[in-house]
Amino acid sequence: AxxxxxxxxxxxxxxxxxxLLRCNYSSSVPPYLFWYVQYPNQGLQLLLKYTTGATLVKGxxxxxxxxxxxxxxxxxxxxxxxxxxxxxxxxxxxxxxGNQFYFGTGTSLTVIP
Amino acid sequence: xPEVTQTPSxxxxxxxxxxxxxxxxxxxxxxxxxxxxxxxxxxxxxxSFYNNEISxxxxxxxxxxxxxxxxxxxxxxKIRSTKLEDSAMYFCASRRGLAGSGANxxxxxxxxxxxxx
Numbered sequence: 001a002x003x004x005x006x007x008x009x010x011x012x013x014x015x016x017x018x019x020l021l022r023c024n025y026s027s028s029v030p031p032y033l034f035w036y037v038q039y040p041n042q043g044l045q046l047l048l049k050y051t052t053g054a055t056l057v058k059g060x061x062x063x064x065x066x067x068x069x070x071x072x073x074x075x076x077x078x079x080x081x082x083x084x085x086x087x088x089x090x091x092x093x094x095x096x097x098g099n100q101f102y103f104g105t106g107t108s109l110t111v112i113p
Numbered sequence: 114x115p116e117v118t119q120t121p122s123x124x125x126x127x128x129x130x131x132x133x134x135x136x137x138x139x140x141x142x143x144x145x146x147x148x149x150x151x152x153x154x155x156x157x158x159x160x161s162f163y164n165n166e167i168s169x170x171x172x173x174x175x176x177x178x179x180x181x182x183x184x185x186x187x188x189x190x191k192i193r194s195t196k197l198e199d200s201a202m203y204f205c206a207s208r209r210g211l212a213g214s215g216a217n218x219x220x221x222x223x224x225x226x227x228x229x230x
């Protein structure tokens with residue numbers, strides 16, 4: 001069975017500081033990996049995804065994530081936080097075969113001016 | 114940019130009433146999903162739908178829930194007799210599912226907020 005763990009339900013960073021949101025997955029076979037963002041009162045929007053190829057993937061709004069098979073991780077980073085980055089971030093995995101998506105519990109990012 | 118659209122955006126209902134939440138997935142997508150998010154909690158899988166039948170469902174998706182794709186464009190979630198604990202944001206999602214870039218990306222609607230009184 002697949003599972004996703006997001007360490008830290010709340011993360012606060014200062015504006016301009018590095019953002020690091022952690023995601024680890026549990027799977028016997030490396031799955032497809034995703035980060036979604038949810039702004040207040042909105043749906044989930046895809047930030048970036050890893051399926052195959054380069055393990056460092058770049059997404060929208062300056063975010064990137066690196067797939068590390070040895071660590072079963074897919075942490076999300078952004079070099080410099082902006083006030084508009086304040087949102088809920090969800091890591092998700094999907095097996096390479098099959099129909100299901102599994103979401104982590106989410107990390108709420110607060111950006112302090 | 115193609116979108117998944119959901120209606121209504123907010124519905125208030127009395128306990129025991131039937132509710133239908135509607136979704137229009139992206140037109141060339143083949144896989145459809147419903148998720149829910151109780152306020153302050155994680156996004157929970159309810160059901161997936163492919164080829165006009167349920168392909169997978171969670172424990173949450175009990176006999177009170179049903180899904181339908183009545184006309185080839187709409188994808189509906191029905192709750193027969195709502196309970197207080199059904200109050201949540203319900204998200205519809207779809208994905209293309211064919212080979213190629215984007216095949217496995219879930220595209221979500223903006224959600225339907227259900228409040229059961």
